[in-house]
Amino acid sequence: MFPEQDAYRPLADRMRPAQLEDYAGQEHLLSLGKPLRQAIENDRLHSMLFWGPPGTGKTTLARLIANYCGAEFVTLSAVLAGVKDIREAVAAAKQRRQMHGQSSILFVDEVHRFNKSQQDAFLPHIEDGTIFFIGATTENPSFALNNALLSRVRTYILNSLDEAAIEKIIMHALEASEGLGDENLEISPEAINLLVQSADGDARRCLNWLEIASDLVQKDQGVIHEAMIQNVAQESLRRFDKGGDAFYEQISALHKSVRGSKPDAALYWFCRMMDGGCDPLYIARRLVRMASEDIGNADPRALEVSMNAWQAYERLGSPEGDLIIAHAIVYLAVAPKSNAVYMAYKAAMNDVKQSGAQHDVPIHLRNAPTQLMKEIGYGKQYRYAHDEPYAYAAGETYFPESMGEKAYYEPVGRGLEKKILKKLEWLRRLDRS
Secondary structure, eight states: OOOGGGTTSOHHHHTOOSSGGGOOSOHHHHSTTOHHHHHHHTTOOOOEEEEOOTTSSHHHHHHHHHHHHTOEEEEEETTTOOHHHHHHHHHHHHHHHHHHOOOEEEEEETGGGSOHHHHHTTHHHHHTTSOEEEEEESSOHHHHSOHHHHTTSEEEEOOOOOHHHHHHHHHHHHHOTTTTGGGTOEEOHHHHHHHHHHHTTOHHHHHHHHHHHHHHSOTTTOEEOHHHHHHHHTTOSSOOOTTSHHHHHHHHHHHHHHHTTOHHHHHHHHHHHHHTTOOHHHHHHHHHHHIIIIIGGGOTHHHHHHHHHHHHHHHHOTTHHHHHHHHHHHHHHHSOOOOHHHHHHHHHHHHHHHHTTOSOOOGGGSOOOSHHHHHTTTTTTOOOGGGSGGGOOTTOOOSOTTTOOOOOOOOOSSTTHHHHHHHHHHHHHHHHO
8 A cells, every 4th residue: 555645646646657667658768778768877967858748758757867867856837936936946956066966957847838038047057057957848849948948958859658658557557556556456458448549648647537437446346447437538538738739730730721722621620629628819810821821812801801700709709709710711711822922922031031231222212301312312213103104114123223123922823813913914014115
């Protein structure tokens, strides 16, 4: 029987392994000979970041590293802590190193929730060795963390646990004395299979459900059946991590379905995200981007429809506003597609970044608000388009002379851009005449 003080600890916490050999999954990081495994076994501490879905063992691995390296394990939650807490933890680590020569691992769970100033607070103490920083995040660190912090840590990607790893965790929890071993429980093959599938690679979720199911077992039977797992998991059989990769994967699927003119698939992914708890306003904002990036001038109304859906949802909320966002999604999916403006913008930005400020504004395009500017030629020979035939100054150049003419925007032959294309072709013929 586990100690009395552990009676109130969740099964998932009691089952944290104490040895690397007992750690389930992440073989790509912890198999014999892998760099992280060697660093742990050889006591070569370094600051690092663990990126992966919930329940993949980020906290457990950080604790194991502290145990192997004899370091003090200090943990902060980015949900609750602030700069003051960071300073106190760093001060304690500094004192620990000076008085006892002991290293400190500062583990920050959900580090992506810290803002820039909070993340910056770690930098000098990582650099001078006061702390070894280990952060855990479910979000893509390229977007969620400062470059300054990322450059000072080594990022390790933790994968969702495969079925074999989840099953190993289940059986160990049923057999170990610190787990459910003293209850002499059995579990049916069907229950194991459903628990493995429902856990969706999340060990914490799996153990939480197993613990609840164990409380439902009739003491005279001692068998966990499939129906018990079904009862426990019926409200949570799908994972939608609002801050993790599933979020970005599903919004990507929605965006690509709209771009691919598949309204049914777009509606499916929208409903998946809504069912999982996504903020509808996030989707509304993304629709505005889709309207510009993938439809553009082929149907300028798409941007108007998207903006109207956003504003309507802000006024109505759910559930009334959900339908309006669905309305916009279907409109965007069936609208004619063009990325011509998006590609033109990227090409123009690329030219600007490569050439910087080396090209001057042509003299004839400069304003001349003072007499001196007029005397030195500012605005001279500028042709006012409204005074020209067709309100178009044929042959006039508006690019820097050192660049020459550029053609970034190339309309496609779909939707309104078909007319825009004809107009530009006509204007270009005027330029050549």
